[in-house]
Amino acid sequence: MADLIKLTAAEIAAKIASGELTAVEVTEAHLARIEAVDEKVNAYLHVDREGALAQARAVDEKKARGEKLGPLAGVPLALKDIFTTQDMPTTVGSKILEGWIPPYDATLTKRLKAADVVILGKTNMDEFAMGSSTENSAYGPTGNPWDLTKIPGGSGGGSSAALASYQAPLAIGTDTGGSIRQPAAVTGTVGVKPTYGAVSRYGMVAFSSSLDQGGPCARTVLDAALLHEVIAGHDELDSTSIDAAVPAVVDAARNGSVAGMRVGVVKQFRGEGYQAGVLQRFDESVELLKSLGAEIVELDCPSFDLALSAYYLIAPSECSSNLARFDAMRYGLRVGDDGTRSAEDVTALTREAGFGDEVKRRIILGTYALSSGYYDAYYGSAQKVRTLITRDFEKSFETVDVIVSPTTPTTAFPIGERADDPMAMYLADLCTIPSNLAGNSAMSLPCGLAPEDGLPVGLQIIAPAMKDDRLYQVGSAVEAAFVEKWGHPLLEEAPSL
Amino acid sequence: MTVTDLVSYEDALAAYDPVMGLEVHVELGTKTKMFCGCATTLGADANAQTCPTCLGLPGSLPVVNAIGVESAIKIGLALNCSIAEWCRFARKNYFYPDMPKNFQTSQYDEPIAFDGYLDVQLEDGEVFRVQIERAHMEEDTGKSTHVGGATGRIHGASHSLLDYNRAGIPLIEIVTKPIEGAGERAPEVAKAYVAELRELIKALGVSEARMEMGQMRCDVNLSLRPNGTEKLGTRSETKNVNSLRSVERAARFEIQRHAAVLSSGGTIVQETRHFHEEDGSTTAGRIKDNAEDYRYFPEPDLVPVAPAREWVEELRGALPELPRLRRNRLREEWGVSAHDMQSILNAGAVDLIVATTEAGADSASARKWWMGELARRANEDGVDLAALPITPVQVARVAALVAEGSLNDKLARQTIEGVLAGEGDPDTVVEKRGLKVVSDEGALGSAVDEAIAGNAAIADKIRGGKVAAAGALVGAVMKATRGQADAARVRELILERLGVTEG
Amino acid sequence: MPGITREEVAHLARLARLELKDEELDHFAGQLDDIIGAVARVSEVADQDVPPTSHPLPLTNVMRADEVRPSLTPEQALSGAPAQEQQRFKVPQILGEE
């Protein structure tokens, strides 16, 4: 059983398809693992034991009837608690939605079910996906399986920790400023932010609509690709969904190569604030790429210096509006309704009681940035920065096929260290944010442990919009080279829990 | 302020020049809502036409209704507007429990249609051009019922109940530029504008624009400035004025109220006001202070709307005959004066008359009933003509009964009264009330004989050549037959019996 | 550098319907001042003749046909309601319009 939970999604699917394993066996093994370790990790907010087993049984029955199984049929998955699920609560890590069971499934949830993926439960996250550490969850922090006193990244720390602690071979994340990639980096796992519009946002509780993007999390590049193909594709319920064929990411992952590719290194993605060990592993990755036949090109993207600032105006602005609907009228928490208070007062009391500090902070910041008199200087300028960043990317991709950078400036920091220092916390997303602002695709995959603390370092690969396949082509080549160099996947070096 | 404190209308106009701005919201008649596929059927069970999107559930997203956009373009074109080559939706952020997302998806600085005009004709035939600032797309709110208060109003209610069936129904908001130079005719211009706009909307087929059903709602902004000055005064916004008559009354009341405040040295507060149908007054609502900050920004969940020029031209080419042109055509066909035609329009009777003629009546009698008896009743009841519980088909039937001699005018009026009272179709009413003209010559003959016998002196005068005196005998016969005789025939019979002929 | 005062935070909190406690007002005022101070750099580009980007994708005219789709049942619609009555959402008294 210990071996079973360490299988990749591709291996599990193959073994179920061949009859070597049943979906129920696989699900039970993961449920047992959750039972054994999640008290320590706190990756899951909700585990749907019965639902998962029922889904698994249905897969086994399908198989018994001789029906053709999809490429991930019977593979368990941990779903970030930001996607609506008709049969499970959806809290978004917030007290304001405690116990809420949505009357509808997100498009992504439907796609997973239709693909016979077994949803084990919902994972912990920073409240409304606002954070880089999962400390902002109303339901307590998640620990990093490499060192439980360290953060697992955020906002999708529950998903990354579930993968790194073998509580699921696949997970779903959402990435508004790095919430898939940064957790992947600090937990030694793989995470992909697809091109904006590739994965439907319908049923994904909005934080910042123009930046949010759901994506796959896994322990290998191929597994991420298999999941990518299941969840991506046009959805007529999402006006910002791309109506075009999904790039052939699985083929790309199976045919990794960088020979002859031009790989960009952006000047702005290093300097003060970057941990020495992170830069060391990054530089080694660049050398590795060269040795695999890539040509390295230096890039200058001056607008990236303004990315963090633009992000911390755009995301709060949009969130201040997106989160207005949590008003205690139609669903969720209601506080202070004693029969004498007005709806207005009950709304204000409920929001005060139901939202955590970071959410309130961003709502106020966003309200400020949008208010008359400040709009042009803040929100308006931030949108201009966005144009400049997009142009810098466009110019860069005229000369390179992909860009690489460290995913995060540092490895996982201790829980509590930056909890009340928002500016320090925001720095965790320095390298990931530009791709959210421009809408292109990016991946993080492990590139070693930082010598000074023995914690995972992530390598970020950035590709143009709609060229998500390049991430997988390069990522799987790099992954294979690293595994060969290390003699095993990086995660094997993680302490057993 | 009570009505008695008002300055007289004449005095108000002697000192001040009114400037108006009219904002009209039209609910489109689309099958589905603006941003989701929920039905818009009237009278559905509470919250039976809602989905994650129009309930503002977490995770839900909007998708634009193509007919909503098409309708907006049609309205824009009919209002002689420019149609944006590229425009966006914007979020208007404010909290209100009937608004599920606590922002309204609307348009802000990029409306789909802008810079147009609408020519409206006043009762004396004068044409007044109302400049249009913009027409934009947005969505309606849910409906709240206030429980526990005395009259179902917000004030004093213990709680409210919300039904979101209406939330998300497409609205087009049409905003005029300041209407200046109308002087004492400002209220008339306001009414004529809304009437013309309503005709236009109906002609375009984008909405039934029934004001009494809330499908078309008008906000009247009004300010006064001393005669001969340029600077605009502070305005009041009278919200939800929901009939043509009320539009005129609200404008008139506000002119008088503003004048009273200003001439007594007071200042007008910028506020919303509520119109009261009962007495035509307005009362203060929310004060619009600077705290109101809608924090508009482009709606990130929707992509821009960029109507292709070919599409716009196609829609322009397919516009129906516009109401003013149609009215001119009908005016010629019906042979009425411009003034009469304007009265018909202002009464909201054009389509009713057309429908009545289509149901078989001749245009003269259709006009007669709608502009006479029925207009009087609508006025008495303070409702729009179309809201009366009688259909053009029913009116046409009454006209037919008159034409065939089964009813005289008086009986026809009683029949209409019966229909309005909910007693059924004209034929049913005639039957139930026994309203048929007494055409039985025998019965009529004996009634005439009795009248002659009972009024010998008058009969003698008639015999002596005073034919005019016959009216008294006709009256006696009509009384005896409880009005159910054809008065003309009665007169003939009397003269015949008395051996005289009409001079 | 723009400053953000305690009073300003209180005003923003009212707009955002957050009944902040006194100590939160102080705490947030300090933090927001720092954040705004840091992110205000974006106004460096305010004068540049650059079009703003509101959407990361160059999509336009995404519309759906005016065709009815199934709604939720009223039970589903009301399933999360904190209170309900007569198949409607029951909410505390609403202030304002009258």
Ligand SMILES: [Mg+2]
């Ligand atoms: Mg409006």
Ligand SMILES: [Zn+2]
């Ligand atoms: Zn709906």
